[in-house]
Amino acid sequence: MKIERPRGTRDFLPDEMERRRAIEAVMRRIAESYGYREIATPTFEHLELFTIKSGEGIIEEMYAFKDKGGRDLALRPELTAPVVRLFVNECSVMPKPLRFYYFANCFRYERPQKGRYREFWQFGVELIGSSSYLADAEVITLAYRIMEELKLDFELHIGHVGLLRHLLRDVEEEKAAIVMRLIDKKDVEGLIKHLEEIKAPQDLSEAILSLIELSGGRDVLKDASELTGFDIGHMEKLCDVLDSMGVEYTIDLGIARGLDYYTGVVFEAYAEGLGAQNQICGGGSYRLAHLFGGEDVPSTGFALGFDRIVEICKLTPEEKTVVVVANVGLENEAFKLADLLRRHGICAITDVMERSLKRQLSFANDVNARFAVIIGKKEIESGRYTVKDMASGESLQLEFDSLLEYLSSNIKYKKS
RNA sequence: GCCCGGAUGGGGUAGAGGUUAUCCUCUGGGACUGUGGAUCCCAGGAGCCGGGUUCGAAUCCCGGUCCGGGCCCCA
Numbered sequence: 001m002k003i004e005r006p007r008g009t010r011d012f013l014p015d016e017m018e019r020r021r022a023i024e025a026v027m028r029r030i031a032e033s034y035g036y037r038e039i040a041t042p043t044f045e046h047l048e049l050f051t052i053k054s055g056e057g058i059i060e061e062m063y064a065f066k067d068k069g070g071r072d073l074a075l076r077p078e079l080t081a082p083v084v085r086l087f088v089n090e091c092s093v094m095p096k097p098l099r100f101y102y103f104a105n106c107f108r109y110e111r112p113q114k115g116r117y118r119e120f121w122q123f124g125v126e127l128i129g130s131s132s133y134l135a136d137a138e139v140i141t142l143a144y145r146i147m148e149e150l151k152l153d154f155e156l157h158i159g160h161v162g163l164l165r166h167l168l169r170d171v172e173e174e175k176a177a178i179v180m181r182l183i184d185k186k187d188v189e190g191l192i193k194h195l196e197e198i199k200a201p202q203d204l205s206e207a208i209l210s211l212i213e214l215s216g217g218r219d220v221l222k223d224a225s226e227l228t229g230f231d232i233g234h235m236e237k238l239c240d241v242l243d244s245m246g247v248e249y250t251i252d253l254g255i256a257r258g259l260d261y262y263t264g265v266v267f268e269a270y271a272e273g274l275g276a277q278n279q280i281c282g283g284g285s286y287r288l289a290h291l292f293g294g295e296d297v298p299s300t301g302f303a304l305g306f307d308r309i310v311e312i313c314k315l316t317p318e319e320k321t322v323v324v325v326a327n328v329g330l331e332n333e334a335f336k337l338a339d340l341l342r343r344h345g346i347c348a349i350t351d352v353m354e355r356s357l358k359r360q361l362s363f364a365n366d367v368n369a370r371f372a373v374i375i376g377k378k379e380i381e382s383g384r385y386t387v388k389d390m391a392s393g394e395s396l397q398l399e400f401d402s403l404l405e406y407l408s409s410n411i412k413y414k415k416s
Numbered sequence: 417g418c419c420c421g422g423a424u425g426g427g428g429u430a431g432a433g434g435u436u437a438u439c440c441u442c443u444g445g446g447a448c449u450g451u452g453g454a455u456c457c458c459a460g461g462a463g464c465c466g467g468g469u470u471c472g473a474a475u476c477c478c479g480g481u482c483c484g485g486g487c488c489c490c491a
Contacts, residue, residue, distance in 0.1 A: 004464085004482060050491090060417095061489070078491040106491080111417080113485065122491090185489085257491085276486070303491075328450055359445095361452040369452095376450060388451070395451080 008110075008118025020310055022317035023150060024103060027123045027304065030146050034138065036101040036125050041082035043105070047072040049081050052291050063107045063118075075107035080261075080301060081288065083126045088294030096129030096297075103306070115277035115308045124283075124303035131298035133234045136265040136285060137241040139300045143281055144247045146304065147269060150313050154280060156248065157215075158238075158267040159255035161284070165263070166230045167207055171198065177260055183212055184256035212254035218243075220251050238265065261286045267302070273312045280305045280312075321411040324364035325350045328357050328376030337375055337385070340400075346407055364390060371407060 005011060012020065028038070047064050063075040076082055079102050091098060103123045112118060125142060127135050140158065147154050164183065168176040175198045182191040188209070195205045207227050214220045214227075218239045225232045235251075242249060249267075257266050266284030274280075283302025290296040323341060325348050327334035338348035349367065351360045357374070364372045374386040374395075385403050388395040398406055 007482065061491085080491075108489095108491075110489070111487090112483085116490080277490085279490080282491075326451085353444095356448080357450055358448065358452075363452085365452040372452080374451070378450080386451085390452070393452080 006118070008112040010117060010119070018317045018320075019313075019315070020306075023310055023313055023315060024123065024306070026149050026315070027103070027146050028101070030149060031101040031123075031125055031142065034099065034142050036099040036142075039083065039086060039100045039102055040104065041076070041079065041086050041102070044073045044075050045082055045085070047074045049085055049292070050074055050077060052081075061108045061110050063109055076104075077106055077108050079104060079106065079122055079124055079303065080126065080286070081292075083301075084128075084288040084294075084299065085292050087126075087128055087297070088289050088292045091128075092289075092294050092297075097135065098128040099125070100128070101125040113277070114275040115305070115311060117307060121306035122303045123306050124301060126299055126301035128289075128299045129297055130300070131264070131285065133238040133265075134241070135298075135300045136234075136238050137245075139283065139302060140238075140242060140249075140265075140267055141245050141247055143267075143269065143283065143302045143304070147281065147309075150309065150315060152271055152280070152309065152313060153273075154269045154271045155250065156267060156269045156281075157252040157255055158242075158249050158265065159252045160232075160235055160265050161256060161262050162264050163211060163224055163228045163230045163232075163253060164208070164256065167204060167211065167228055171200070171204075179208070180256045180260070183208075183254060186254070188212075214253040215250060218251055220253070224253055235265070257282065257284060261288050261291075263287050264298075265300070271308070271312050274308055277305075277308060280308045319368070320347060322367055322369045323348045323407060323411075324360065324367070324369040324372045326357055326360035326364065326372050326374050327351065328374070330375055330377070330380065333375050333380065337373065341373075341404070341407065344404055344408065346411060361388075370410065373403070 047062070050062060051059055062077050065073055067073055083100060083102065087098065087100075101124065103121065105119055105121050107119055109118060110116060125139060127139050140156075144156060147156075161180070164180065165176070168179060171179070178194055179191065182194055192205070192209070195208070200208075211224060211227055214224050218236075221232045221235050221239070224230070239251075255266050255268055257268075262284040264285035267282070268279055269281035270278045271280045272278070281302055281304050283300070285298060285300040287296055287298055289299070323346055325334045325338040325341070327350070331351070331354070334350045338350045341348040349364075349369070351363070353359075353363075355363070357376075361372055369390055372388045372390060374388065379385050379397075382397070384397040384399050386395050386397055387403060387406060396406070
């Protein structure tokens with residue numbers, strides 16, 4: 001019986017991997033240009049890391065298990081909590097701010113559908129140590145530049161959960177969390193019902209319902225301020241920076257985020273063409289470190305839904321140039337020549353099927369080789385290799401140095 | 417966890433309760449041991465799994481698995 005892939009997982013063939021790597025390279029390049037450096041955390045962690053403050057929704061959707069020592073573990077469902085744990089464990093005395101980025105697979109036990117898999121990849125950054133509007137500005141700009149560079153058709157929404165939390169300051173934490181959850185779901189009916197159930201004062205309910213409707217240009221901030229009495233200076237300054245950087249956005253005070261740990265500015269980006277799963281980026285500022293035994297350090301970050309972005313990104317990687325070294329009864333010589341070419345940065349393929357020259361050239365054609373170098377008795381005797389341009393069909397006789405120069409000048413090097 | 421629709425060689429498909437399951441593509445070899453893309457020949461390879469109905473099931477029924485879409489949820 002054939003063994004199938006587990007549900008919600010995927011295999012990636014070379015063409016797709018090249019696309020994925022090209023997109024990943026753009027993300028890395030831009031993050032690194034902002035001074036962010038890569039980190040990695042374990043694929044599994046103690047279950048507790050994710051249950052402390054990630055919200056109740058997360059628990060049912062995790063790949064959780066007991067190891068042979070009876071420990072409760074879970075495959076990471078996201079990376080913010082692991083990164084903060086790493087920070088608390090290893091980096092709490094490093095000079096702040098810290099700029100980290102990651103690219104890693106995550107796991108969630110959910111019903112797969114378009115743009116949603118049980119194993120998926122996230123690219124994200126965390127800027128640890130600052131609560132300034134400048135931290136929000138940097139992180140949002142970084143996310144924006146990546147999506148822009150990838151030529152995505154997206155819409156960026158920015159909000160601030162501080163306003164909602166301010167309104168809900170006298171409501172019990174558990175009840176407030178449910179309110180936030182309903183707002184995140186955009187379930188207004190459910191929200192009204194819940195507000196009635198918890199006997200929220202009339203003016204509070206009205207303020208919440210009006211606030212989450214506020215969406216548009218930055219002028220809605222003033223309305224929000226009047227509505228909540230919350231100081232929106234942070235948001236105003238953030239908008240000033242973003243405007244000056246040419247970052248386009250919509251202020252949306254109905255963003256609540258599914259995770260319970262966000263405390264300040266929050267943002268999301270949506271794209272077309274993904275069906276129900278249209279969110280490609282989510283982030284904001286949060287305070288998590290104190291929950292994992294560290295100091296109370298403010299942080300800001302975001303995660304990009306890598307697989308969703310791959311699905312809609314039209315970027316195509318440059319094709320790698322391949323040279324086939326074909327031989328006529330001189331396999332050994334072909335191996336040696338190919339080896340030399342490779343040392344000079346050329347991708348060279350030799351026959352390993354013991355095929356005829358004809359078949360070797362046919363294979364060169366199949367793999368889209370740009371050139372075929374032929375090596376046989378004649379070439380060894382004359383000291384000149386035959387090079388065939390597979391597109392034109394023409395061939396030349398060249399000594400090794402000129403061959404190298406000829407190939408190099410016609411080959412597009414793959415940027416990495 | 418729920419709802420809808422699917423599943424036939426590696427990929428794309430045809431058929432439909434009854435001999436050896438159709439075609440295209442593909443893969444390996446050959447015609448053709450110093451020159452690829454064309455053509456021809458040979459070979460290879462399939463009805464998701466399990467149960468039921470039936471003399472007989474790839475086909476009908478049930479359950480499961482996986483895929484696509486949606487709900488829920490979304491970190």
